[in-house]
Amino acid sequence: MATWLTGGVIGRWSVDDVVSFLRTGHGRGAVAFGAMAPVIEESTQYMTNDDLHAIAVYLKSLSAHGPAGTYNDNEYARAxxxxxxxxxxxxxxxxxxxxxxxxxxxxxxxxxxxxxxAALAGNSLVLAPDPTSIIRIVTEGSKSPQTETGPEAKKMPAFTESARHARWPKW
Structure with a gap:
């Protein structure tokens, strides 16, 4: 099962946040990507509010499978x-x-x-113990879902080539 379903994200979201995410692909600073984008584009955006609410309640009832990353948004770090x-x-x-x-x-x-x-500060993909998803987004790019009621779909470019030609500092 997807880490965001059983890790830190759902635990921090309300049922209404999950419903909104399933309807629009956007919620609480997160944007659907990868395999979840077509699920929203072709399926969940068309569900009734009652069905989305039932799914959200079910997802919120699942136990976390493993630790989620933490994010300490403190004034000192921001300064x-x-x-x-x-x-x-x-x-x-x-x-x-x-x-x-x-x-x-x-x-x-x-x-x-x-x-x-998407917000990156506090983002569960950035904080995840397994960096595979965030690495794939950075190297391959991503596209948010296009829905009837959500924000305009945006595309994040792949950074494989630009990163390959960048001047990296020597540490």
Missing amino acids: RTYQAIATGEFERHGGGIYLSFCARCHEADGQGQQGKV
Whole structure:
């Protein structure tokens, strides 16, 4: 079963959040991708509210299978990040790479753009013990589902080629 169904995401969402996600492919800073996008495009967006509510209640009843990542959104960490962005001094590996490739859409603070671009700060895929899904999204790109009632579908480009030709720092 998909990690987001049995891990930290569903536990942090309300039943209404799950219903909205299943109807539009967007919810609480998350955007459906991969195999879930066609499920929403071709199926769940057309379900009745009662059916979506029943599915959401069922999903919320499932026990977590394994630990979920944690996200500590504290003022000190935000202040350090903003200072590094302002000064251009990145103490942590990846800061410059993130700003070069990701921040334009996902914002420098990782909060994304509500209804358009997924938040990365606190995102269960970013925090997952198995990085396979997030690596595939970055290297292969992704597309949000197109639904009748949700936000306009957006496409994230694949970064395989641009990353291959980037000048990486030597650590």
